[in-house]
Amino acid sequence: MRLRNVVYFWREAWKSLRRNKVLTIASVSTVSICILILGMAVLMTANAGNVMKKLESDVEMVAFLDRALTRSQISQIEEQISRLDGVKSVKFVSRDTALARLEKSYGNKEYDLKSTLGKNPLPHSFEVKAKNPHDVPRIASKVGKIEGVYKVNYGQGVVERLFAVTKWVRAISLAFIVLLSLGAIFLIATTIRLAIYARRKEIYLMKLVGATDWFIRWPFFIEGILLGTLGALFSILLLAGAYSSLVSNMGSVYFIPLVTGGPILNQLYIALLAAGAVLGVVGTYISLNRFLDV
Amino acid sequence: MRLRNVVYFWREAWKSLRRNKVLTIASVSTVSICILILGMAVLMTANAGNVMKKLESDVEMVAFLDRALTRSQISQIEEQISRLDGVKSVKFVSRDTALARLEKSYGNKEYDLKSTLGKNPLPHSFEVKAKNPHDVPRIASKVGKIEGVYKVNYGQGVVERLFAVTKWVRAISLAFIVLLSLGAIFLIATTIRLAIYARRKEIYLMKLVGATDWFIRWPFFIEGILLGTLGALFSILLLAGAYSSLVSNMGSVYFIPLVTGGPILNQLYIALLAAGAVLGVVGTYISLNRFLDV
Amino acid sequence: MLVQFYNVSKIYSNGVKALDDVSLKIERGEFLFLMGPSGAGKSTLIKLFFREEAPTRGQIFIASRSIVRMKRSEVPRLRRNIGIVFQDFKLLENKTASENIAFAMEVVGANPKEISQRVAEVIEMVGLKGKENSFPGELSGGEQQRVGIARALANRPLLLIADEPTGNLDIDTSREIMELLFDINRKGTTVIMATHARELVKAARKRVILLDKGRVIADNPNGESIV
């Protein structure tokens, strides 16, 4: 492509955007809205994912130890557990600590368990976390087989259900994002198709005076890029503003694990911008061909 | 409006839908996609709402009783609690039951708490549910003041956080639905505007040969209704199919409280259908006026 | 007096002065040619009759009603009484020839039977029999022009304004169209026709108004001095 043409194509694209105001405004705002909704959905999904990760990471198991163990036996068991595949952390909880905890939920000043009982009936235990919460059931069964451990608790039943829920939530939000993306592609392509339809006579004439397909396509593509980028830019500004104000209003107060990583958000915004530009061009490409056959 | 005109308007609308295929397909599919996404979002929100209701309804308080109470004192306390405003249910948990539960999480065959202890150190308690889970903190403080109750537990701290989270989830999904609705209105209006723009010369000529604004508007409105309804119909069929297959695949397996009430779903579908028709007309109305001023 | 123009000027928004102080009287039942070089202002003058354009200065009366001060809601009635043949035809592309004609009748609320009868009649009159169901894109230039003429005739207007109605017609067809116009003129319709076709004007011996650069430079009762 010669430089002269490049200049010509950009000038044409720009002129046409300015002169076909109705079409330009329609296309830009369609892109804008689609990207805005898509971006919002992605942010929601990311945050939901965060919350679910948090929920899952709270899953841990407690291994109760036999009563008659020596210090060295206990630390041997600790080592055995730590060596298991996928174990993230092992924390010793002494019977005294366990009793103190129990007391905290039942006790009051005048009436405390320890003095009532005289002696502590609770066992020592280990709190074990897995690198991947989904491994907890598997690891629990291994821990249970270690000599000196008489029982492992991890909320059997409830945990499996939690995982089922998070799995479905993830699947459905993914499906929704995919649907939204397809919808955005389709809506943008439709708008562009209508905009091009309104200019079909122009294309027809271009062909009649001897323009090649590519000579006609380029300015349209550039228009597509421009309006896609412009539309995406609007929506990203809006989205970034709204989200950062949400984070600063809410994040600090309620301990909800919001996605706040600057780089991650920036990547998202850049991806949305690129999506706008790409959708602009792809929409144009799809729509243009049928009018070129003259 | 005379009957002759009614017939004329419907015939015109129908003819124009058939003859302007590009425009019709574009408009119908835009409505379709918008309603589909909107419907899916509403279903998701409704189900998320269900889940959160479930989570919230699990919130309850436990009131621990002083040791030296008689039977009649205990039932007096029970009555006092039940009479409190907003209390849904009160369930007595004896110290024996409490110990059995404790044992279940710590105990094993060879080593049981009861025999170790000789006597049960735990107090009697009441499990109290509120009609509205959000009232739990308020009720808890009242229960705490009742003579004979020495302590009330309801997961202080955690519960407030849960409520904060559900509040935000609700607010954000509502905002998302509102945004989606606005987006749908806007996108549909934009598509219709483009479709009408492509026919602006037709409208111009109608005015020049003496057509009144309403004579021009009616067929366009009818077109709007038809394509809105048609578009909505497609998406509702898709949505209903997908959702009912989801429910039958998943609902029974994982105990997630899916929204399955036939009437509620039907109402939703009807609302979406109406939304399609209304959006079709409103989009037409907004877009048409500027072309009528000749 | 059907039409009165008093000191009418039209300056388009881009500053072009298309009409310059035009005064004009047209009697009921007259047949009037508008002539003048390309760009003289003929089409602009015509557009003032049915308020496609509004004059920048001056007053226009049609049937003693000022159409300058006319309310927006009254404009459709005005237009229904005027039949217009547009220089660029202005046919609806997705309506067939007969639908294009029927349309103008539907606007005025004629009943379906009347419409189909009259449509067949005017189609016949302009020599388009057999082309009723063709879309404008399937018609030759002259055929499209004749659809435009037929549409203007359909409502039997009081005033018929034709802007260059024979520009795409051969001489024989043109003469037939002229016969048609003379005929409806004899039956009482006032006819105003902008044209470049000197042969036709010469043969007609009717009143001719000559425009140039937006001014009336001659107004001759039987066109002698002009052609």
Place this chain on the structure above:
Amino acid sequence: MLVQFYNVSKIYSNGVKALDDVSLKIERGEFLFLMGPSGAGKSTLIKLFFREEAPTRGQIFIASRSIVRMKRSEVPRLRRNIGIVFQDFKLLENKTASENIAFAMEVVGANPKEISQRVAEVIEMVGLKGKENSFPGELSGGEQQRVGIARALANRPLLLIADEPTGNLDIDTSREIMELLFDINRKGTTVIMATHARELVKAARKRVILLDKGRVIADNPNGESIV
């Protein structure tokens, strides 16, 4: 031999037979009038030259290349060597007069300086000085037609085809346009012109082909017997 038609027929998809067994030879440098009543097939014949329509039967050669068997990718080159004045002008509504003309030159890859120079030249030739920056909607019918003529001239085509180029022009402007066409014809361009203007044809004394109902019914070297 520049153009050869062998037994060309054109039947449109709705069954209308617009051309019926037309055979034709046109030499390089000729000036040719196409005449015939409205609907005779003049525009259809013209559309075959640059493949806007394909013939139903028969063969067409331009500069010895068959344009019936021509590949899709070769069509732009064919069209660039033909200047076309369309019966309905086909101007781009959102380009000014000079942009409409420049556009046809940009398509063939002329450089900007050349373009602006040539555009000013052809605008002057058709008498549109001062209207360069008007959009088609701001031009009179005749002015639009002249923009169309200027556009066809801009690329100095080997073959110029004009479909009714004077339909909206007064007789003086028409004569000027004819002079223009004769002039470029003298300089070597082959010109084919469909027209209804007998005066012009009579004065020109050039070859005339007469069409009727899709058939060539006369082919006269200097148009005597026809007009």
